[in-house]
Amino acid sequence: MVIEHFRNRDPKPIYQRVRESGRGIPDGLKYIDSWVEPNFDRCFQLMETDDLRTLQQWVAAWTDLVEFEIVPVVPSKDLTT
DSSP, rough: EEEEEEEEGGHHHHHHHHHHOOOOOTTTTTEEEEOOOOOEEEEEEEEEESHHHHHHHHHHHTTTTTTEOOOOOOGGOOOOO
16 A cells, blocks of 8 residues: 655646656556545555565655655455454
């Protein structure tokens, strides 16, 4: 799970870059879905990869517009108790 904090709570530069250049997702990184708080404070993106370097590459390309928090998650059905 990638939690994005928009710089200055302003998502406009991000959406503009996505419109102009796409998400810039490298091979091996899969975008699943995203959710944005109504006040534009944070965006939650679910990404999937077997190689963390692809996630690091993607994050590095966006750090001028976003501060990132990365939380590794697994489907609850895959957990054993």
